[in-house]
């Protein structure tokens with residue numbers, strides 16, 4: 001049995017100074033389950049009790065090469081020697097921008113920020129400034145950061161098919177009702193729903209903001225045809241297509257999710273994997289739109305394009321662009337899926353994978369959902385019961401099944417065989433503990 005005694009003791013101290021004892025609500029897993037990390041290296045982390053985990057959360061996606069990657073950290077140290085921030089530009093900005101534009105065809109011009117949230121905020125502002133319209137549409141189940149205009153969500157958990165449309169509710173307290181007027185949402189893979197909305201409201205809507213692979217909703221995927229339709233519908237109604245690649249960018253392909261779908265956004269956002277964990281984000285897009293930045297549209301920030309983050313990004317992107325790192329991660333993901341699948345098939349457990357092998361959703365049903373509404377009706381009880389057993393055995397996945405598994409270049413054959421052995425044990429323990437014996441094939 002894993003001991004969390006030091007983490008539990010630390011939680012008591014930490015919660016006297018930090019709400020929930022942590023720096024982000026999502027890191028609180030319960031008074032006796034919250035983990036405090038000692039360090040990470042490669043694809044593994046160690047907590048302050050000395051427990052070792054193979055990590056498939058990877059900080060929710062930034063760690064694409066591995067924790068403490070020596071190549072990137074050496075570059076970051078050189079970035080430190082530059083001096084940080086100056087309220088002036090450095091040459092490195094152009095080098096990183098050039099690399100991004102070469103990797104992502106939709107990126108004709110680039111601006112940097114620090115977090116995914118900031119990049120998406122900038123993208124929406126730019127879309128509004130360019131179109132002269134104020135509202136936005138998002139995909140149900142999408143997540144784009146914690147900022148007020150986007151802190152509305154479709155309440156699928158309390159909704160049943162056949163009932164009127166699910167309610168749109170705020171993410172919590174502190175969200176002004178006035179911002180609800182700006183917000184619309186549509187289900188994934190329903191082009192008619194988007195077309196109907198834009199037909200009625202296109203004169204108010206600046207942007208359709210989407211993650212074609214929902215990085216915060218089990219990796220549920222848009223169909224190829226849906227993405228083609230979305231591109232055409234946005235063009236037809238003069239609504240900008242903003243693709244949020246904060247999770248998919250520099251992870252699912254060199255050119256991100258846009259390369260997988262062969263679709264070009266008007267604006268796109270990147271963060272997470274761009275600098276292997278150092279804080280840097282990007283809003284990029286069509287020249288005609290991006291030239292409005294500085295010509296009417298405000299953008300900037302004290303810490304923007306910090307020399308450490310830029311140096312880390314330059315090296316991370318060089319590795320991702322010029323080596324087989326992303327292909328290697330993908331092939332690890334395929335092997336992992338094959339191994340997990342064979343364990344589950346051996347126990348007659350219905351399952352499916354979605355997303356991308358580098359950012360994968362695991363479902364305990366024959367087919368993966370194709371929208372957030374369908375997710376509501378998938379069986380996630382087994383996942384919820386399995387996750388803590390995996391933690392006990394040193395495999396770190398998110399307790400909430402809506403967060404996909406993330407893979408990195410440092411996940412190697414040892415990680416694979418250890419993961420599969422421990423997954424098999426965890427499945428058997430979960431089956432024993434579940435009264436109905438788990439999800440079987442119908």
Ligand SMILES: Cc1ncc(COP(=O)(O)O)c(C=O)c1O
Nearest residue numbers: 115116117143144145244246247
């Ligand atoms: C798709 C997407 N957009 C935006 C964000 C916000 O990024 P950050 O947490 O860096 O502010 C996230 C975070 O998970 C995300 O997944």
